[in-house]
Amino acid sequence: MTLESKIPAGNVADKWTQYKSSVPLVNPANKRQLEIIVVGTGLAGASAAATLAEMGYKVKAFCFQDSPRRAHSIAAQGGINAAKNYQNDGDSIHRLFYDTIKGGDYRAREANVHRLAECSTSIIDQCVAQGVPFAREYGGTLSNRSFGGTQVQRTFYAAGQTGQQLLLGAYSGLERQVGLGNVKMYARHEMVEVVKIDGKARGIIARNLVTGELERHFGHAVLLCTGGYGNVFYLSTNAMGSNVTAAWKAHKAGAYFGNPCFTQIHPTCIPVSGHYQSKLTLMSESLRNDGRIWVPKKQNDDRHPNDIPEDERDYYLERRYPAFGNLVPRDIASRAAKERCDAGYGVGQSKMAVYLDFKYNMMQRYGRTEASKLNITNPDDETLIRLGKEVVKEKYGNLFDMYKQITNEDPYETPMRIYPAVHYTMGGLWVDYDLMTTVPGMYALGEANFSDHGANRLGASALMQGLADGYFVIPITIGNYLSKEIHTKPISTDHEAFVAAEKAANDRIQQLMNINGTRTVESYHRELGLIMWNKCGMARNEKGLKEAIAEIQALRADFYKNVRIPGSINEFNPELDKAGRVADFLELGELMCVDALQRNESCGGHFREEYQTEEGEALRDDANFMYVSAWENKGDSWELHKEELKYENIKIQQRSYK
Amino acid sequence: MSKLMKLNLKVWRQKNAESAGNFEEYKIDASPDMSFLEMFDVLNEQLIETGKEPVAFDHDCREGICGMCSMVIDGRPHGPKQGVTTCQLHMRSFNDGDTITVEPWRANGFPVIKDLTVNRSAFDRIIAAGGFVSTNAGNAVDANSILVPKEIADEAFEAATCIGCGACVSACKNASAMLFVGAKVTQLAMLPQGQPERQSRVVAMVNQMDAEGFGACTNTGACAAECPKQIPLSVIATLNREYISAKMNGK
Ligand SMILES: Cc1cc2nc3c(=O)[nH]c(=O)nc-3n(C[C@H](O)[C@H](O)[C@H](O)COP(=O)(O)OP(=O)(O)OC[C@H]3O[C@@H](n4cnc5c(N)ncnc54)[C@H](O)[C@@H]3O)c2cc1C
Ligand code: SF4
Numbered sequence: 079m080t081l082e083s084k085i086p087a088g089n090v091a092d093k094w095t096q097y098k099s100s101v102p103l104v105n106p107a108n109k110r111q112l113e114i115i116v117v118g119t120g121l122a123g124a125s126a127a128a129t130l131a132e133m134g135y136k137v138k139a140f141c142f143q144d145s146p147r148r149a150h151s152i153a154a155q156g157g158i159n160a161a162k163n164y165q166n167d168g169d170s171i172h173r174l175f176y177d178t179i180k181g182g183d184y185r186a187r188e189a190n191v192h193r194l195a196e197c198s199t200s201i202i203d204q205c206v207a208q209g210v211p212f213a214r215e216y217g218g219t220l221s222n223r224s225f226g227g228t229q230v231q232r233t234f235y236a237a238g239q240t241g242q243q244l245l246l247g248a249y250s251g252l253e254r255q256v257g258l259g260n261v262k263m264y265a266r267h268e269m270v271e272v273v274k275i276d277g278k279a280r281g282i283i284a285r286n287l288v289t290g291e292l293e294r295h296f297g298h299a300v301l302l303c304t305g306g307y308g309n310v311f312y313l314s315t316n317a318m319g320s321n322v323t324a325a326w327k328a329h330k331a332g333a334y335f336g337n338p339c340f341t342q343i344h345p346t347c348i349p350v351s352g353h354y355q356s357k358l359t360l361m362s363e364s365l366r367n368d369g370r371i372w373v374p375k376k377q378n379d380d381r382h383p384n385d386i387p388e389d390e391r392d393y394y395l396e397r398r399y400p401a402f403g404n405l406v407p408r409d410i411a412s413r414a415a416k417e418r419c420d421a422g423y424g425v426g427q428s429k430m431a432v433y434l435d436f437k438y439n440m441m442q443r444y445g446r447t448e449a450s451k452l453n454i455t456n457p458d459d460e461t462l463i464r465l466g467k468e469v470v471k472e473k474y475g476n477l478f479d480m481y482k483q484i485t486n487e488d489p490y491e492t493p494m495r496i497y498p499a500v501h502y503t504m505g506g507l508w509v510d511y512d513l514m515t516t517v518p519g520m521y522a523l524g525e526a527n528f529s530d531h532g533a534n535r536l537g538a539s540a541l542m543q544g545l546a547d548g549y550f551v552i553p554i555t556i557g558n559y560l561s562k563e564i565h566t567k568p569i570s571t572d573h574e575a576f577v578a579a580e581k582a583a584n585d586r587i588q589q590l591m592n593i594n595g596t597r598t599v600e601s602y603h604r605e606l607g608l609i610m611w612n613k614c615g616m617a618r619n620e621k622g623l624k625e626a627i628a629e630i631q632a633l634r635a636d637f638y639k640n641v642r643i644p645g646s647i648n649e650f651n652p653e654l655d656k657a658g659r660v661a662d663f664l665e666l667g668e669l670m671c672v673d674a675l676q677r678n679e680s681c682g683g684h685f686r687e688e689y690q691t692e693e694g695e696a697l698r699d700d701a702n703f704m705y706v707s708a709w710e711n712k713g714d715s716w717e718l719h720k721e722e723l724k725y726e727n728i729k730i731q732q733r734s735y736k
Numbered sequence: 737m738s739k740l741m742k743l744n745l746k747v748w749r750q751k752n753a754e755s756a757g758n759f760e761e762y763k764i765d766a767s768p769d770m771s772f773l774e775m776f777d778v779l780n781e782q783l784i785e786t787g788k789e790p791v792a793f794d795h796d797c798r799e800g801i802c803g804m805c806s807m808v809i810d811g812r813p814h815g816p817k818q819g820v821t822t823c824q825l826h827m828r829s830f831n832d833g834d835t836i837t838v839e840p841w842r843a844n845g846f847p848v849i850k851d852l853t854v855n856r857s858a859f860d861r862i863i864a865a866g867g868f869v870s871t872n873a874g875n876a877v878d879a880n881s882i883l884v885p886k887e888i889a890d891e892a893f894e895a896a897t898c899i900g901c902g903a904c905v906s907a908c909k910n911a912s913a914m915l916f917v918g919a920k921v922t923q924l925a926m927l928p929q930g931q932p933e934r935q936s937r938v939v940a941m942v943n944q945m946d947a948e949g950f951g952a953c954t955n956t957g958a959c960a961a962e963c964p965k966q967i968p969l970s971v972i973a974t975l976n977r978e979y980i981s982a983k984m985n986g987k
């Protein structure tokens with residue numbers, strides 16, 4: 079099968095407008111006859127389900143948590159980008175488009191990214207209309223801050239809880255449709271199989287996690303909004319339940335997987351503290367607006383950070399990247415931290431951490447402004463700290479509290495210790511311009527698709543993408559498919575395809591339960607995570623990747639011999655749910671290594687040690703690798719398809735933030 | 737490496753909604769740097785390795801924001817520390833040799849599913865009854881065309897930080913959900929966008945709350961004291977005021 083990205087013709091700035099005015103529509107009476115399954119209720123899923131229901135489609139929505147409001151999007155902290163140019167600092171749709179393509183190291187599709195930038199402004203309008211309480215200025219207008227990889231202030235936020243507020247907005251829209259009877263919500267349900275009839279997606283098999291029963295659900299189209307797969311690394315900033323299962327079942331049913339190795343390692347997370355560690359906690363990128371990153375100039379310096387004088391500190395990001403300083407993109411900040419720690423300058427007990435220090439801005443930036451507001455001339459340090467602290471508290475209070483709760487150290491007094499951690503997956507199901515996968519009728523939205531972020535995502539762009547996909551893109555593009563389905567009557571779930579899909583899911587569950595070995599699911603997951611982190615993490619090389627593939631294969635074989643899952647199938651059994659997810663991670667991990675191995679270049683978050691500049695920056699190979707790798711599942715192996723990327727509007731350059 | 741603490745756990749075990757439950761006792765060594773849920777992870781691995789059934793409990797984000805974790809620890813929802821969810825509670829808040837009792841939320845509105853896991857779907861139904869602004873995607877005006885004073889936006893935000901965990905219900909001797917409902921009603925009543933449905937919203941949400949079997953509020957304030965997000969008791973006053981005013985207007 080050849081890859082058809084279906085990008086509309088025309089000037090990049092006009093494509094979406096033209097597409098919208100010419101795409102086939104479904105009339106209101108027909109919409110009521112069409113059923114859509116939405117798997118996932120994060121920003122992408124909740125916004126899609128609510129909007130499609132508002133338009134008149136019959137929607138069924140699924141999530142594995144006990145309520146749609148608990149999707150992992152709830153945890154997003156820092157903010158959401160939009161090209162509103164409210165700050166009058168030169169922002170525009172084109173600039174957001176440009177920043178995102180460059181931030182992604184020239185590995186994203188121009189047309190999609192431009193559409194994303196166009197939709198960004200409507201997202202903010204929509205959220206405000208729902209009652210999302212964004213941060214505001216005294217004059218009553220919306221407030222903005224900066225995120226990495228940009229030189230404008232375009233990030234909208236609600237303290238350190240932006241994701242929560244956006245998701246609760248989308249969730250309230252979803253619940254409104256539930257109340258109106260337009261959406262049927264299935265919480266504590268996990269999709270475990272895709273149902274295909276005549277090559278088209280026609281439904282899913284979902285497991286009721288309370289009773290363990292398998293259920294058949296029909297839909298004229300299926301939308302996967304199931305989030306990212308960062309938990310393949312075991313330790314990540316993702317929620318514990320985040321998984322690849324839905325996307326993986328789709329992949330096995332014929333959906334190509336795009337750029338699986340493109341993983342984002344976030345530079346500012348609380349470091350690992352013990353072997354029992356179950357997850358890592360992010361300290362939002364917004365902190366880099368006011369926090370300065372440094373390590374001691376001396377190796378193995380054991381002094382307390384507050385005792386290290388200014389001239390003995392190495393503000394290495396400001397030193398190496400003067401134009402962007404502490405606000406370089408994530409991939410660059412993460413590698414720079416690793417470089418310092420590997421070279422022996424790391425801090426803290428493990429020596430695998432760097433400082434994120436607020437003192438300077440607390441005093442000099444905020445303390446001074448507040449003092450001058452109060453007409454205090456020549457304030458002393460103590461006054462500056464006291465006044466500045468109040469401002470910092472208002473901006474980041476919940477993050478500082480969280481840091482203190484976890485580490486028992488007070489970041490108002492002592493610099494935070496931070497280290498990179500797995501955070502986001504740019505890779506995901508390959509989709510065309512319509513967000514359709516290679517299986518007709520099956521779509522992927524939000525973090526679950528590969529589409530907009532290339533090899534590195536800029537901060538505050540995932541929330542933007544999830545909501546753009548759900549509120550503004552899919553409601554239009556799905557018409558392109560469903561307008562041809564108006565004569566398809568709902569298919570009975572007694573159809574043999576449903577019976578077969580349910581049997582396949584049931585057989586898999588039986589197989590897992592029958593192993594009855596000795597090792598816990600958790601222990602396999604932890605071991606897989608270590609392989610991935612060490613060999614397919616922040617730095618990768620050919621030898622390590624080859625080893626990783628062999629190790630994962632061996633681990634997978636052992637899993638199917640020795641895993642122990644307690645309890646039984648027909649009851650609430652979280653260990654069984656987890657076993658199914660880990661089984662899928664054990665396959666995905668291998669594909670990620672296979673993908674990283676074939677990409678003989680470094681770009682964005684994908685850093686192959688063999689391919690770097692003399693200064694240690696990522697060295698792209700545009701002549702040979704300017705494509706999306708889209709992997710087709712062939713049972714025991716994968717076949718690579720390439721979608722060539724064309725840049726007609728942006729001049730490709732060596733990415734520089736110096 | 738910090739020294740391990742020796743702890744005794746008394747944990748509520750209940751096979752399913754129909755069966756009667758009972759406490760089981762376990763001994764465990766915990767590091768003070770562990771979170772409460774990481775201690776349960778360790779306990780569960782031990783149970784599985786010795787052929788026993790692990791303890792079922794709800795959790796997801798482990799960052800105090802999704803509202804999924806829900807344990808009553810020594811009689812207090814989310815444990816002894818103010819403003820902290822179960823997942824953000826660390827073992828350094830306990831002492832070597834402690835006996836810790838762990839139970840599920842207990843309320844008619846939240847039936848037990850298994851062990852420490854309960855069913856909180858009643859909260860979703862209360863939101864579905866009216867906890868929203870009726871606006872369809874595509875209808876919105878420019879975000880800055882309606883100004884909202886910072887103090888109002890901040891207060892609405894404070895109420896909006898409710899994570900829907902249900903600790904307030906669990907803490908209340910009447911199992912009242914007034915703090916949860918009051919938080920949403922307050923958020924939307926403060927903002928200009930919430931005005932058109934202000935009165936119908938509060939009546940619909942309160943009716944649904946009553947239908948779900950949550951109890952009445954007798955102003956003891958246990959809810960706000962145990963709320964991990966420190967939603968203030970004043971949202972209940974707002975809720976009452978909004979409700980009375982809507983009723984007087986014949987809603
Ligand atoms: C700690 C943290 C902070 C972040 N901060 C920011 C930020 O400030 N700005 C920003 O732009 N981005 C941020 N991100 C990234 C962003 O939050 C996510 O990329 C985004 O929210 C993903 O949304 P989603 O809708 O695609 O998926 P999710 O929100 O992950 O939702 C997935 C949904 O799918 C469901 N699901 C999954 N599998 C199944 C299955 N098999 N069956 C049924 N249901 C299933 C889940 O129940 C859930 O409802 C952050 C991420 C993290 C981890
Ligand atoms: S009001 Fe507080 S205790 Fe009640 S559900 Fe909300 S966050 Fe939880």
Ligand code: FES
Nearest residue numbers: 798801803805823
């Ligand atoms: S697990 Fe999310 S709030 Fe505790």
